[in-house]
Each structure stands twice: as C-alpha cells, then as structure tokens.
Amino acid sequence: MLDELSRIGRDPATNGYVRDAWSPADEELREWFRQEAARRGLGLHDDRNGNLWAWWGDPDREPGVVTGSHLDSVRQGGAFDGPLGVVSAFHALDLLKGKGFTPSRPIGVACFTDEEGARFGVPCMGSRLLTGVLDPGRARGLTDDDGATMAEVLRAAGRRPDELGRDDETRARIGVFVELHVEQGRGLADLDEPVGVASAIWPHGRWRFDFHGEANHAGTTRLEDRDDPMLDYARAVLQAREAAEKHGIVATFGKVRVSPNNANAVPGLVSAWLDARGGAEQAVRALVEELSDGRSVSEESWTPVVDFEVPLRDRLAAAVGSALADVRAAGRRPAPVLPTGAGHDAGILAAAGVPAAMLFVRNHTGVSHSPKEHAEADDCAHGVTALAGVLEELAR
Numbered sequence: 001m002l003d004e005l006s007r008i009g010r011d012p013a014t015n016g017y018v019r020d021a022w023s024p025a026d027e028e029l030r031e032w033f034r035q036e037a038a039r040r041g042l043g044l045h046d047d048r049n050g051n052l053w054a055w056w057g058d059p060d061r062e063p064g065v066v067t068g069s070h071l072d073s074v075r076q077g078g079a080f081d082g083p084l085g086v087v088s089a090f091h092a093l094d095l096l097k098g099k100g101f102t103p104s105r106p107i108g109v110a111c112f113t114d115e116e117g118a119r120f121g122v123p124c125m126g127s128r129l130l131t132g133v134l135d136p137g138r139a140r141g142l143t144d145d146d147g148a149t150m151a152e153v154l155r156a157a158g159r160r161p162d163e164l165g166r167d168d169e170t171r172a173r174i175g176v177f178v179e180l181h182v183e184q185g186r187g188l189a190d191l192d193e194p195v196g197v198a199s200a201i202w203p204h205g206r207w208r209f210d211f212h213g214e215a216n217h218a219g220t221t222r223l224e225d226r227d228d229p230m231l232d233y234a235r236a237v238l239q240a241r242e243a244a245e246k247h248g249i250v251a252t253f254g255k256v257r258v259s260p261n262n263a264n265a266v267p268g269l270v271s272a273w274l275d276a277r278g279g280a281e282q283a284v285r286a287l288v289e290e291l292s293d294g295r296s297v298s299e300e301s302w303t304p305v306v307d308f309e310v311p312l313r314d315r316l317a318a319a320v321g322s323a324l325a326d327v328r329a330a331g332r333r334p335a336p337v338l339p340t341g342a343g344h345d346a347g348i349l350a351a352a353g354v355p356a357a358m359l360f361v362r363n364h365t366g367v368s369h370s371p372k373e374h375a376e377a378d379d380c381a382h383g384v385t386a387l388a389g390v391l392e393e394l395a396r
Ligand SMILES: [Zn+2]
Pocket: 070, 081, 082, 115, 181
C-alpha cells in the first residue's frame, strides 16, 4: 500500500512529498482511501469537515475502536508521516479478518483532513473542526499562498464550507482512538525497540510575526535612509535560538514571506512564522513573550500539553508487549512509553475528552518532515502486528 501511495504528490526533483489539503494530490489520496474501504466492504463516511471514516460494523449502534492517521503532508515531507498510520490500520484489519476475529464493537479506520496545516497554516484542521476547538468562521477565512480562502478552496473541491464545524454525531462514534505514527525522533532507536506508546504531546504553537519597513531601491537608498525589516527578522531568528537554549525548549522560524521579494529591493514587509514547543508550557510562553516585545505578533494556533490517559496507555503498552513478544529482546514486557514534540490528531481528540492513545514505529535517523524520513520494512510490519494486537485487546 505504501508503494501504491509513493507516486502521489512526489516532487521528482527532491523525492519529497507535496500533499496540500484539497490539492489534486490530496484528492487522489482520498480516492485511494475510498477504494481501500470499498475493497474491504467497509462503510464509508465522508464527514462535514472532510475527514474520512471506513467502518467495520455500525458505529451508530455502539461507539467503535478507531485507528488511522492522515494522508496530507508537509511540503517536501517524507513518505511515512501520516500514511504509515492509515496503511497500518487497513493492514491490521486484514490481519484480524484473516484470523477470523469477530470484534465485539465496530472498528473504524480514520483519515483526518489537513493534519499538517501546510496550506492554511493551522495544523490538525479536521480534528479541530470536528471537536469544535476551532471556529469554523475562522477556518473559512484562512488563506493559502495564492490568497484563496479555505471557503473558496472547499467550494472548488465540490464541498460545502457552510457545513464546517463541530460534529457531535461523528465524534460520538469514536469510543477510543489509537493513532499509529512513524516516530519523529530517535527515542525508540536509542532504546533498541521497534514500537513504543506515547505518554504525552508537548505543548506547542505557531505565531506569525510581521516586520514592517519601507520598500526601496537596493542600490540608490543610502544605509542611513533605510527602514529594512529584514534586519529585525534576522535578529528575531537569532534571539529565538538563544531563548530556546535558555528555556530548554525548541523554537524554529521555518517559513518566511518577503515582500516585494526582489533581489534588488529593500523589503517593505517580512512575515515569518515561529513554531515553539517544549516539555513545559510556561517555558514556551516565556519564549514567545520575550520575542513578541515591541513586535507585531499574532498567535495562529496553540495546543496545550496532552497527557494521554494512563490506564489506556498502560493497557496498550502491555498489548504491544504480548503482540511483539517474539521479536523484542524484552520479550513480553510492556512496550516503552515516551513523549513527543510533534502534534497529532490523537492529541486534539484526547484534549477534547475522547479516550486516545498513540503507537510510534522506530525511525532510525529520527529525521521527519523531510524526504529522508524512513522506517524499515520490518519495523513497519511490527507496527502492524502491534496495532492488530491493540485493536484485538480493545474490541474483543
Ligand atoms: Zn503526522
């Protein structure tokens, strides 16, 4: 299945993926999901916010055990972030069906829309809208790099933007959500373990900085006459790095927009996006406050710390331990439990009170959001075995 997906949205120049929400590549991925659901005789539900659900059993009779992830990508992303969770979900269902398992409650495969926020700047769009933590009016008004609003983009994709927003009916079908994801760090590689369980997601957010100046000629404007916003932007980048070290967190300016963006002009406006995360919310807030001083800053998203439910987490760690007893040096002992600095739909659902948990699959280099992101085939297979064991535990 990963091979089938590997050609969709790939930039041949870099081998990185560009799979913006509601782009032609995204539509191809959504169609692939529909076909995989149909091939297995699963009931398909395309909800008001664009999330896709494939159901084995009737979730209106009883809330189900849901697994899955997302198929969109950051720009120039890797092949595993998102798709590994969706592919593993279908694969785990196949394993369970193959061994004649009859679930006591429905099992669902989810594909959340626009998880990365690559196009409109707000990550986990599908789960934020579903749970009502993001105002649909704000979502409709967000613009992409071409200046198109999300409402316009959705209409062009044949959808109804007026239907966006909190969806209690769909949410009520999720009894518990388990997201499998490629690890975006080297925690499991260091522990020599193929699969782990998430303890927590660090608090994280995105902020837009607008540095205003005066656009002018790069040759004829004397240095003392310039009002160059690029200088303050450069100071902010260095300051973010220093503050991150001081507070023991991470902070990144990874996206910048320069206007007019001419090699021979002093810019008139520099807009830059800060991503900051860390184990302690206070430290992240302190960094943003220090950087905001005297500058024009707006918060585009904020996600408080998510501590996954301990009993569910421990139950999953034990289930993974038994499922992988033959392949781990640790035998049947529970799988390791570790935190992550990356945001996920499972975190949004957990914060909204839905029982949720995550499994991570080892990524030897720890590189993610890059074409170099990688998980070994054996580890992916262990992830599927572990996920099938977890679904069996939750739906037996
Ligand atoms: Zn992801």
